[in-house]
Amino acid sequence: MTVLPPGALTDPAARAAATSDRSGRPGAEPLAVVRAVDVDHVVEVLRWATSTRTPVVTRGGGSGLAGGAVATQGAVVLDVAGLDRIVSLDPVDEIAVVEPGVITADLDAAAREHGLFYAPDPASAHLSTIGGNIATNAGGMRCVKYGVTRDAVLGLEVVLADGRRLATGRGTLKGVTGYDLTSLLVGSEGTLGVIVGATLRLRPVPVAEATVAASFADVETAAAATSALAAARLVPSVLELLDACTLATIDAAQGTSLSARGGALVLARTDGPDAASQASAVAAVLGATATWIEHTEDAARADELLAARRLALPSIERFGRALIEDVCVPRSRLAEAVRGIEAISAETGVTVHTFAHAGDGNLHPIVSWDPRLGDEVPEDVQLAADRIFDLALELGGTLTGEHGVGLLKREHARRELGDTGLDVHRAIKHALDPLGLLNPGKAF
């Protein structure tokens, strides 16, 4: 064993590239970066890490928003993005076997050639890897109908901290032999093992889709309207909400005039053979309190309507630096959450744009500041973010619906997990990674 693992890169460019992810939270310079070429290489690196007691930070697309993949002092970054083969795609079983570095959107595109799709759709699908999605249990717009990444994972190939290979789950749709190690690994943010392969469930592409956009006087009326959809037992495949602050910023950045139609926007999609009639039902419910409504089965027009949601974050980031939050509340408490966030913004004087996966109760309050104040998160911005976490917990919610804890939310995660919860986390971490080498200091 040498002082560095096989294939280690130590040039400043490689090391600098691994110090950060999309959270903006700066990490430390790693000892070295290893771009894994195959699974045996991953095994070698972990054996080396165990024998030298070196921490390992696994890295996929680096698109994380919680600082999960940022390098820490003295660690080696193990970049698995290069393991990017779709190993097999079985259209009858509707199952794909992939390496961890496959880009999310590429798997979806491959599935669509067979009339199938890969349901989890983080907005980062063109940047993120399947391995990173699994490690964070990524969500997206389609979760409201099709579930999160966990719901798409049937089995995993994992390399443990000491280099042993573990297969979890199976290639069947059901199975209950042993503990659900697959789910334990999903969302574990690189702290329990390195994911080197996944067996994933695909789904039939819906035969039709329809889209509804509706504006409302204010965000509370809009939130109430989304609750009314649930009460009417309608299950859209997408249900998004944007607040006035977000609409105004999109208008300013893109030259649109969304704000003129109302102080909040709801975007809904339905799918399946009855997409059109479902969309009519959705439009009837939303229309009862909307100031403006449109309803289309035309794909191009639907894209135009959904563009507002896609452009929200880039528009906000054009004018300021942003902390992208991700709280989730019981969906009946969405309006209360929005009202509470507005109050926090007013009291702290900090700008908060809010958009939400309304159907899941998952809000993204974007807490922003003037870029001239620098990269470091200003104190009042952090205070506003902390108060938003408190609010989510008070409403019976959680501080991260889909982005993960990473580095950014560790203190708050401890509060959410409680003392016994934290003890159990430590015991499980110790069971799988007794030397504490995998992504130390992250997740909890």
Next chain:
Amino acid sequence: MTVLPPGALTDPAARAAATSDRSGRPGAEPLAVVRAVDVDHVVEVLRWATSTRTPVVTRGGGSGLAGGAVATQGAVVLDVAGLDRIVSLDPVDEIAVVEPGVITADLDAAAREHGLFYAPDPASAHLSTIGGNIATNAGGMRCVKYGVTRDAVLGLEVVLADGRRLATGRGTLKGVTGYDLTSLLVGSEGTLGVIVGATLRLRPVPVAEATVAASFADVETAAAATSALAAARLVPSVLELLDACTLATIDAAQGTSLSARGGALVLARTDGPDAASQASAVAAVLGATATWIEHTEDAARADELLAARRLALPSIERFGRALIEDVCVPRSRLAEAVRGIEAISAETGVTVHTFAHAGDGNLHPIVSWDPRLGDEVPEDVQLAADRIFDLALELGGTLTGEHGVGLLKREHARRELGDTGLDVHRAIKHALDPLGLLNPGKAF
């Protein structure tokens, strides 16, 4: 601390009732039985167990088919069936909070009063408890569309082996703070903690249902027809298959004439606003190779058609003693599995009836013997069952799709999990139950 826990029953009747479940596998007489009256009582019993180093077997409805709840030598049986309150049921959030002893069918009935239903539907729904369903990750006929028990569990209240209380998961539809301890507990067969509460997801009752029944010349044609449904991207809410042996036995027991229509029966259900048109599409696919087909939207007639599935097991049990197996294979290999089971039956001379949740690839081969041979599983029956497990693993499957490992399948489970898998199971068991008190000798 006394020699027995608070509320211990030691009378022969109580102890005898706890020695077995529906697997027929006899257990040992327990030291005592405790019928828990509330969560504090559960805590007291586990503290007592820890201080006296006494094993604890948790028991729900006792309807298990794997011997999971049968008492073991020197153990106390902790019966939680009496904790049977539905604590809350929120129709807007579509969430119920329940105690573990709630009978599965009772929760479903309570949900239906609000236009909702509880999706997991083991055939034992009138006997089994929610706690037992969670501990075994129970399946049922609706899994093919709505998922298994795990997919309905958002959070758990658990008492750990040392009496500490742990809350896992949350009351929101999404959330990724910490490890997925909820899923780790689901399917853990009473070996990691005692489930004393659950937050469950309900779903809107489909507005319409339609049912298709089709007979085929033989089981292979029938299995191919169910694969053709998947290839046509149809997603029925129920998709069951019964073989010739099963049909003949139902006919003999119930005076029906199912066998006259063909050597295999497929039962499919569709639901949702377009149930009828979906059922037509299903009927078109199945009809291409069927010897007989019927298609109905009438609920009473649908019940008659589905009765064959419901009556399968009781009919078989009228004529013989039965080992109820539960293998699962990739659904594209269903026909191969059925053929292999027929070959095993022919080679061993043992009668095997097979019916299957065809949409999931989950087969229930019922290996039976003459009751005059006694209760003990005869050697040739065990051999046939063992060869069915081997077959399932060869086909890339698993030895239990939904019933669990319990006592009955431990040896085979070890093979399926592999050495590293088994080590990881032991490490996790040790992390949560270091003294090994919870259901020792079960599950792996």
